Amino acid sequence: MAPTYKLNYFDVRGRGEPIRFIFHQAGVSFEDNRISKEHWGTIKPTTPFGKLPFLEEDGKVIVQSLAIERYLARKFKLIGKDEWDALQCDAVQAFFEADAAKKEEKKAAVINDQAPFYLSRFDEQVKKNGGYLVNGQLTWADLHFVATLQVTCDMLGKDVVASHANLAAHREKILNLPNIKAWVAKRPTTPF
């Protein structure tokens, strides 16, 4: 009997969106529970470590967004073909801090220094890997990367990906995956 899934997160994309992308790409249904700020105060003390997101699988509560993404990716076969590929997926977390992008005084540093630094390297990686981040195949690293970068661009108020040709093409490819495209078209519109 297939498990039931319930994702609990704020009503934003943020750290929940990569998880949502994975479920949608895999075609696995889940309850997309969005918690308001007011409601969060009551729920927070009942969570293992006072944070969101948490996922419930048949009622069992699991936390830590990356642990959840990796677990689902393995289950839905979005983790590459062996442990070496899996390792490469994990390595695609080297990001500029999404939270830094929110602070006005840090935005310039992110846009002018960190974004070009990281994105030029990821651009090269996608070029070397046949248009994907890992070993010429779709993995959760691609979904995580595109979902997270959209959030970062929204926080920065600037599309920092556009100037990197391979990454721009990669983003289009991922956003055109049928299930992802359908999700993006119907998902709630949020500032980030």
Added chain:
Amino acid sequence: MAGETGDGNKHIETNSAMSPKYKLTYFDLRGLAEPLRFLLAYGDIEYEDSRFTFEQWPEMKKSMPFGKVPVLEVDGQALHQSMAMTRYFAKQLKLTGDDDWEAMLCDIMVDTMNDFRMQVTGYYYEPNEETKEKKKEVLFNETMPFYLERLDEEVKKNDGHFVKGKLTWADLAIVAMIDFMEDQLQTKFTDNYSNLKAIKEKVLDLPQIKAWVERRPKTNY
């Protein structure tokens, strides 16, 4: 290419003539390299433990894949992201639990400890004295009790380990972090949490870990 077994273990063949050559590059610190060093010690995996000074860092940074360390070279291919690499070796050494669910439980504990570690490191490296004092208050009065109580409870619930009553890489990685964080704060903060103190002692008493701790370079953290 050494050791292609077709089951994802192509790069690990210890005790064979075809062992890959490993070179770990990091600051002369424990820090984020230490969980990986603990795993390598546990697995009796030989590697070159290369350390550079702060003066050398600006130049070294340029040759790192994403400008950060630790970096592990495997037969000349550069890997990065400390937890990705540590997890990979944990898998090879069968320290990720019995199935995917338990592997995830390991990840959950390590990532949670990492959240805690970032709060401590954020305080440790705060340049502004006034801000640092304020951070210290929050850290010691709120953050530390919050995490330590819950982490202690996890070990209690899991019969003396972080996951399901058995040794996993979560135990090794978390103890490696506790070890250097206690030096960053100059406080043995696990002393008041009996279950945490016990798992810390248990890991540091493992023969390979004990031997490593005895012979490793002495560093601030």
